Amino acid sequence: MFFRKKKKNNLVIQCTVCEWRPDGGKYWACNCGHVWNTFKSHGKCPKCETQYVKTWCPGCGKSTPHKDWYKTPEEIIAIEDSGDPILRKRKKSLESRLIGYGIKNYRVSHLGYLNYSPDSFQTPYEAGCRMMILYAISHAVHSLEDRPEIIQWLKEEMIWDRVSQSEKAFLEDPNPEEEILMDLSWRIESALTLGWCLNKVETLPKLDAKHNEGVFEELQRNIPEIGDSLMLFLTNLEFRNTEEILEENLVNELATTYFRDLFLNGQKDQTKINRSTSYERHQVLNWLRQFMDIEEWDETDTST
Numbered sequence: 001m002f003f004r005k006k007k008k009n010n011l012v013i014q015c016t017v018c019e020w021r022p023d024g025g026k027y028w029a030c031n032c033g034h035v036w037n038t039f040k041s042h043g044k045c046p047k048c049e050t051q052y053v054k055t056w057c058p059g060c061g062k063s064t065p066h067k068d069w070y071k072t073p074e075e076i077i078a079i080e081d082s083g084d085p086i087l088r089k090r091k092k093s094l095e096s097r098l099i100g101y102g103i104k105n106y107r108v109s110h111l112g113y114l115n116y117s118p119d120s121f122q123t124p125y126e127a128g129c130r131m132m133i134l135y136a137i138s139h140a141v142h143s144l145e146d147r148p149e150i151i152q153w154l155k156e157e158m159i160w161d162r163v164s165q166s167e168k169a170f171l172e173d174p175n176p177e178e179e180i181l182m183d184l185s186w187r188i189e190s191a192l193t194l195g196w197c198l199n200k201v202e203t204l205p206k207l208d209a210k211h212n213e214g215v216f217e218e219l220q221r222n223i224p225e226i227g228d229s230l231m232l233f234l235t236n237l238e239f240r241n242t243e244e245i246l247e248e249n250l251v252n253e254l255a256t257t258y259f260r261d262l263f264l265n266g267q268k269d270q271t272k273i274n275r276s277t278s279y280e281r282h283q284v285l286n287w288l289r290q291f292m293d294i295e296e297w298d299e300t301d302t303s304t
Ligand SMILES: [Zn+2]
Pocket: 030, 031, 032, 033, 034, 045, 046, 047, 048, 049, 050
């Protein structure tokens, strides 16, 4: 008995697909309505005694045989050593950032999700053009009367053809709707995100940061003013480490998934993430990565 108990204590419980580990939470609901921690009863509902052979994972949503969740230390070592070490490192880093924000139950189940090609990124020049356009748009939202000059400037700097159809419509609309102005006012977050990608700001504020005025001042200091000549600036840009850019993209993609799931399940937000900030970062970084091969700004997709 002593030995059996000891052996059992050595076992690690984790999902076979995504490696999520039970945290003591009551995530399992029986057909009888009872909600409990299924690992306290080996998959058996304590109320009606229904035995569940498969167990659903809160980390990845997959159901796998209950007995497969119990791993020996040797099995855990073998799992840790399996797969591409670079992708495994990305998985750990990404998941720990999500946990830090309070998104505790989101795990990456396919390592392939973490694979990417920096070659498919937009060029630093394109990213710089987009950053300046987004910066000008967010300025124009608060100073509508400056729009004719902004149009003139973008044309003179030869980047008017990179302004999207919806952005052109706003810049040329005599009376833009309040809703459009509200929406466009968030583009400063996208401009900031590209500024960070292009090394014009040192660090992006955390998604749940309360005060981040300093970083917008930093961006302003390091990029041309509206009306300035852009050519030299745009041709000297470089990206920061693309690993960091990818991780920021995926953190925000999974945050979008989390908020969508909250909406569908009617559950309470466990984070203090600013959703609008996160959405802007997700979108602009999808554009930067040409996610799903979409090049056009207006068509950038954020469905998950
Ligand atoms: Zn039951």
